[in-house]
Amino acid sequence: MIEKELGRTGEKIPAIGLGTWALYGERGEEALIAGVKAGAYLIDTAEAYGTEPLVGRALSKLKAEGVKVFLATKVSPEHFHHDDVIKSCEGSLKRLGLSTIDLYQLHWPNPSVPISETVKAMEELVDQGKIRYIGVSNFSVKQLEEARASMKKYDLVSDQVEYSPFNREAEKELMPYCEKEKITIIAYSPLGHGQLFKDSELRIMLEKIGNAHGKSWVQAALAWLVSKPQVVAIPKASTPEHAVEDAGAGDLVLTPEEVSAL
Ligand code: NAP
Secondary structure, eight states: OOEEEOTTSSOEEESBOEEOTTOOHHHHHHHHHHHHHTTOOEEEOOGGGTOHHHHHHHHHHHHHTTOOOEEEEEEOGGGOSHHHHHHHHHHHHHHHTOSOEEEEEEOSOOTTSOHHHHHHHHHHHHHTTSEEEEEEESOOHHHHHHHHHHOSSOOEEEEEEEOBTTBOGGGTTHHHHHHHHTOEEEEESTTGGGGGGSOOHHHHHHHHHHHHTTOOHHHHHHHHHTTSTTEEEOOBOSSHHHHHHHHGGGGOOOOHHHHHHO
């Protein structure tokens, strides 16, 4: 598994992690465990997903086996007032069965709460040892700059945004900014919410590239995303087979010609 530095932290995270939105039941838990064991040891959840208890069960089994996990979760925008952020974090810690969250993210911008108030609470959580790093999600460059300007002690390490071979919006402004500022882009919906599963010219090209490396077209799509220096991807897989396949993209290096063709 290729690893990348998270922001400027010096901490390594895997190029491929595991999303958990709409992940259910024992099969979902098994998928997470299999994916982590295959090298995709970044798990992403959110208080809004309702999947923290399931993730917590998987974490406790992995911990019992001594398997390392980097855990990311999110606070919802309706909880961005100071005391609500603290309360949300405590709720997530409890549901996850953890004493520290590795990456705590603001799920969406909320213009009705001053960002300075929200990041103050996030910085306090770092000082209290309840979270290790502060990230955001769905933030534009302008919103990243506003948040960063309000921070007193720490910096943002990541922005989680939609990025897939079908949605390349992030490449316009966000990616150049994040490359310059060393902020990790966590690509959500990297398989295009299933769009990629429809026949298309792009799908045919991905199949061809995957075949050339003895990999699947899904793996070629994920490898293309993480060929960008600041990008890691978090596909959601509901079965151990899919999770292991997705993790298997983490050692696929496409040629420069393949990257530019895509
Ligand atoms: P996605 O990962 O682009 O696509 C998920 C679909 O791909 C599912 O239908 C899944 O099928 C399928 N799949 C995964 N691996 C596969 C494989 N190897 N072979 C065939 N099919 C495969 O979409 P997503 O769930 O929207 O995004 C992923 C994660 O991003 C979410 O779970 C969540 O953690 C995060 N996210 C964040 C935000 C945000 O606002 N921050 C928004 C949306 C999503 P199965 O389920 O059958 O395996």
